[in-house]
Amino acid sequence: MRSQWRLAGALIAGALLVTGCGGGSGGGDQSSAGGKANLTFWDWDPNMDKVVAIWNDAHPDIHVTLSNPAGGDQLVSKMITAHHAGNGPDIAKVEYQSLPALVAGQEVADITQYTGDAVKDFDDNTLKATKFQGKVYGVPQDVAPLLLFYRTDLFQQYGLKVPTTWDEFAQTAQDLHTKAPTVSLTNFDAADPGWITGLMQQAGADWWSADGDKWKVDINSAASKKVASYWEGLVKAGTIAKNPSFSPEWNKQMNEGQVAAWISGAWAPAQFSGIAPNTKGKWAAAPLPAWTAGDKTTGIWGGSATTVTTDSKHPAQAAQFAAWLNTDAKAVAAQIQNINVYPAATSGRSLPVLSSPPPFLPNQTDYYGLVKQVAPSSRSFSMWGPDVTVTFGAYTDKFGAALQNNTAFGAALDDMQNATVADMKKQGFTVG
Template structure:
């Protein structure tokens, strides 16, 4: 079969597979970079697309410190909600931004679609500034295409005041989580511990990632798809029982209804990424001081503490067609490594920093914006532990858009009674096999 694969498709498979292998194991260091600060008299103009709240403050700080480069921020919808489609269309039309926020999970897809600019020559010495596994998410075949921004380690946000009122503590295990959910339903018929967010493929994937076995890998010259595996089936069966017992609400998170439920106490918990603190703060301001964060519940009998990262995290990708790749790279590196920028972005809710040296990230220790909302708790200590427990060898396929679409469609159907969540993941595996084969790639399966 391999001999029948078009040469272009084989090259795509090789580049992505090699790049992902580098991302998982350390890979080759990126060659070095040159400065591109520009001329203050004729500053270089860059356009940057992002959805991070208040990121304008960091952009303004960059512009002040770099008079030879002027960056214009354009706010877009989060990638899976339409931002990525807009980016890819802009690249195709020849009017793409110079730099764009792209999730680690979607970088392989962007590469396959020819939407990333090779900026290896401009990335001199920058690899040392960033956490190795996050840096490698933007490296394919030893070439640099993106600068890491932040990961999204998971935690459990919960209404501590209500948990205390009901005699509950933050659940340490998933069994504890189910027991707490049952108690909450008895104490208040209008309240739920959480929602099952069938609209959020990255969220469901993070649950599977924490459960254990990964979904994608390579075997020889083929992609190996193992979505329908024992660990994922265990996780799916758990949530199916939660749904059957009506212990969680079936509501889309980050929707108007969900925000209202956060405000009223109808939803008293959320398993979310580290950037989620800003989501809650921004949409339920009247609950300030009532929330806390605990580690993600653990599976009983687990040998060690495990966590996951929502969609892996996000990068500042340099898009194909930029006329100023050097300046674009300089901006992306500064944005995600300069202490004044990282401190601003941390409080804005961009995730867990990708920068390796956090000694100058003072907001990790004292944050007058974040900590008061969580009753004075230093929530970053929870996410520091979670980030260290993320499986950094998790791989993303070059069809993440199709993965997300298939998984949400199948999960929504299951929630509505058409099959089970276990069925949903099995159907998603079959869909991914078909998607990869449609790209001319060899595929093997497992479980």
């Protein structure tokens, strides 16, 4: 999934690097998978309980208790807090962009010794998301290329064609606004940075790079500003909504047909039942519009790994579960059926279950075929920086303010750049 992934933490100066990459597998029992173990698993996937139940039925000596304390960045924050208090979970779902900082901070463990067989089921590009300095810090769960999800009934009602370029997308938004002023083509999400980074990636942006121990931060690059300017134009034209995805207002708009499309990751079908339960069977997916006609490049929103924390007293058993969850045919098939993941494991991409559409998209029988088609052309940043949380926090602050105050999105990118650079220098990084 991440074609040129490198560990940002590998360039972290001095002790931070040493402790982050040499933290081992926790301070507790590091024996083999024998003996009774009770494990806690933090994960936000809907219906993951059904998958965990399969494990518990087959493994009476290793019981996994599932908990959903938060999702995405909030879960990472809770992991860090719990680690400092000495009461973190055994296993946790972590988005790929958050993993380098957790490795450097010793919140997640090196599980290389437990995953020798499991890692053979992943291609090199996918495994690079979780393998740093030759050590494995998580088992990849899924890949999540950006797609365009759209309401087939609304597109038909208003005579709209599915846009294949961003120019066509802007025109479609205007056409819909003219025909139905109360319906927006989509929304601008100032609350979830993963959404905007995917769009920036598609346009060719690379927010971080490094040469030796010297970093370059390029958040406000020409590619990024092109994307920002495009979306600012849609917002100012009044053709898209401003409510962030997953907000109560946006959920209501989605459910009542006031938003006709959603740019989201391949995991989106699992979310529709909670967002817009009245719209089952009315959605379809298409490739993300291109900046240049015919270009198949897309970005990524999310994608995660199953990690073992350094707080676990049973790292071998926890790693056994993480490997099973993402490589066992029955486990992967259950995730596809219940969570709509597109599996990271190469063997999982040939499972018969992928020939059936997600339950919420029953009319799109080729859904997983579409994901398989676009996944090889998805790109991430070539590397993630060591202070992603600061960058992401600046996004929600600055772009949220820009929406509210009707100020320039380009200036918001400049503010993100400045905040990120200042934080990195404060931490002792050389930025030039």
